[in-house]
Amino acid sequence: MAAAGHKPEAQAQTRTLQPRELELTSIVIRILRGYRVHAGALFDRVQIEIRAEDLVSVCRILKDDNATRFKTLLCVAAVDYKDKIQMVYTLLSMEWEYTLAIKVDLPAERPEAPSLTGLWHAADWYEREAHDLFGVNFTGHPGLKPLLLYEGFEGHPGLKSFPFHEYTEF
């Protein structure tokens, strides 16, 4: 529409991590030796990408290790990239004042991740929400009942394949 003449933003964002974030990266790489971890940056925050099967054990280490002590599960976001569903877990360490994002890729056709309810109570509602809206199945979750949607709702409205402007309920 009004996009005529508009140049897409060319300059790449400088994703330089601060010294404290670099420090966290090295700590995380050190304590997660033995797992397949890909460390990177979520803008100016540290992020790691791990495999779904490692999720619980990695989170347990991050939560209990004295160098990190990620006691708070801040946010659990599911993102539908059409070819995959990505879970983004954001952890917070109040003692060391670190935040860390963990990304886990799940297959789009049958998204399944281990539940983190054994580590954080906060995971309970977050995972129920992701189950509602994105159809992610969390193995080991005590009760994946609908949370935001009503019982018997068909489909997963968070997915990109779910139409919403055309969709009328009543």
Added chain:
Amino acid sequence: MLGQAPEQSQNLDILMNMGPQHPSTHGVFRMLLRVDGEVVVDAEPHIGYLHRGSEKLAEGEQYHQVVTLMDRLDYIANFNNEWAFCRAVEKLMGLEVPERAEYIRVILGELNRVASHLLFLGTFGLDAGAMTPVMFAFRGRERIQALFEAVSGARMMHNYFHIGGVKEDLPENFHALMDKLMPELRRDVEECDKLLSFNEVFVARTKGVGGIDRDTAINYGWTGPCLRACGVNYDVRKAEPYSVYQRFKFDVPVGRDGDSWERYFVRVREMYESLSIVEQAMKSMSGGPVMAVGRRLIRPTKGDVYVRAENPRGEIGVYLVSDGTDKPYRIKVRPPSFCNLSAIGRLIKDTYVADAVIILGSLDIVLGEVDR
């Protein structure tokens, strides 16, 4: 049955439905209580009555239109919500917000915190059976709303913070309005504080009710005043300062026992701190532009960003994924009330039904942001 003690009380559990239209649920929230006489044996919270799919709706709107959706999440603290979203986009775009705009945001954000806490104070008093404080609290809140109307044109749902600054500069008589408002507001807060905080009946109803220890609270993802009431000194404005908060001197009130009264009193003390921040900001605010230059069409580069901010109810987080177009690919809002509320089942277990109302009130939830 009347006057006769039931023989086997443990077998007489009844299921009681509280809400979704119950006045003390502060919105449309439903709890299924299993009660044994006056005692709640088990409680199951049900949310989602206000689920409007805001996150999904945002995927179909341009960035500046999403601000209006963020208004409607936490509808008691509109400015703070707009602020968090705008900061997420600004961070992704590397957009520098002019200093005056930052000051305006701090002033309005902190006043919004006072308005939000005043509303909490009044309704929490009502929950405890005190009918008077709500009148005083709403008088104070109304003064703030009138100022917001003068600034943004709307009492609520302001749509005043735009990406890169604020919509327009403050009205010419803003300083005069503030000079009139601040002493009145301070008097209102003091009045409410004196009226309720150490009232014997109120303290008896709330002290020692709904306590939670700090480790459990952290495990539930609690943030904000509810967490600070447990003795955790954590405030995003201090831990990860954003905007111009570093320039102001303020304390972070911290409680000790983590019960309902502490949660209440932390908020009362926060109001004084917020008023002090506003006063400091008013003194040091300078002139200048209120909008970053040169960006009419918001089109951030590809990438994702997570932004944190201290809302009146706790920490709001905005996880924003951009695919390089003029519409967000995905927005996930981490609502503070959502996590605080998720512990409600544990909190009201084995308490009296009357206390369940107090405990729910002390969490200060806004269902608009819980359900999104």
